[in-house]
Amino acid sequence: MDAIPVGALIIGAKLFIIVNGLLVIAAYLVYFERKISAWMQNRIGPNRVGPLGLFQSFADVFKLWTKEDIVPAMVDKRYHLIAPLISMTVAMAAYAVIPFGEYYVNGANIMVVAPGIDIGILYILAMSSIGVYGITLAGWSSNNKYSLFGGLRSAAQMISYELSMGLALIGTLMISGSFDLVEIVKAQSGGKWNVIFQPLGFLIFLVAAFAETNRAPFDLPEAEPELVGGYHTEYSGMKFGLFYLAEYVNMFTASCLMALIYLGGWDVPFLYEQLAGIGIAQGNPLLGFIQFGVFFAKVVPMLFLFYWVRWSLPRFRYDQLMNLGWKIMLPLALANILLTGIGIMLLKYFGIM
């Protein structure tokens, strides 16, 4: 028997950690969503399953597993089956290039599944676009008018906001000069976070991220007063569960991206110089954990923002959504590119950069 290459083992281990970690995180995101919405409505929230209700999400998922999977008679069975799989797979695929830190073993960054990919952001944008297929196929294959509405809305919404999202990112790319997320974080080191230099870009990215993840106030694809359940009306059991978990994984992805691209990833001004002073530098595994902790501490407020906005703002109307996307966000994103370009030119002219 041939020996399994070490590289394959490492990739396998990373994938195992990422996939299982994400599923657990998605479960706990559901729990915290319920808790935070409860607090905002002066309620207590889930508190029965386990201490403080911490096992509530596992009970929910277990229920979804054991439920009967009802497939309506007139659906297109192939696409009905494929749609939730696309949603979940694509949501998780984005984590191939998301770095959780920068710790080198044998010259390779082990804090990211596929290190050294220099098209990181393009890959993530592509994956989030493919995510539309899951929702649209689900809506279409369900053979249900409301599901179809949900799917079509989702397609239109994602195409509109993908554009502003990509354009908003160009400003940061102009500053860092790379598509690689690790390089983008490196360009922000020492407190030069993009949120300071790109406040408009951050705002546009934030709004577009809400729209991309189908979260309130842009949750038109599943607007329950209008569309019953939207694209997942005809789904039950774990197929519905996959859509549900994919939504939370997408939300986590968007939060990670905001932390990486705009909040400096694992960067804290002066922290790593101090740590290097007491011997925690490259080669000390503690560094990896600290970087991961710092990164996570930036992701959590972004996640809270997602919940906070969802439980505060009413849903947009469809024409308002399109007006905002095409007439406001797109020109603002273009203006942001122009301003960034002028800023960079001026800084170079005066020799500051």
Added chain:
Amino acid sequence: MNVQHNIESERMSFWERIYLPEIGRGLALTFKQMFKPTFTRQYPEEKWIPTGSYRGRPVLVLEEEGERCVACGLCSRVCPALAIEVRAAETDKVKERYPEKFEINMLRCIYCGFCEEVCPEEAIIMSKDYELVFTDPKDAILGKDKLLIPIAQLQDRLEFLRQYR
């Protein structure tokens, strides 16, 4: 020209039209709510005790010398849901009639309180009992054994009836 304009740019100021400060105010409101006390009652552990005005399960009043009911059948007659069934019988006591059989089908009862209103003896009254769970339709038909409640437990409702009826 006698035209009234009502367009968005006139109704709202610039800061209101770009939404963001208003969104910020909305978010601040929900954030404040997070730290206010909750009003949740943890039901099976903490139970709500209704006041005398509460219309729960209808019951028959049981005094020391026996039930008040004289089996006149008015409650059965007035019941809009046809939930009550009474069969009268005679005794040698001072009160010559008593219900041999008194059944309330709780699956039919709508808690309207007409039986209590129509009763000349104040013998059937609404109690505070709201935990009405049955695992079998047969269990939901309550006989005299379940309906008769000692008068001491029903003082709140009797007091309420005395005051407001």
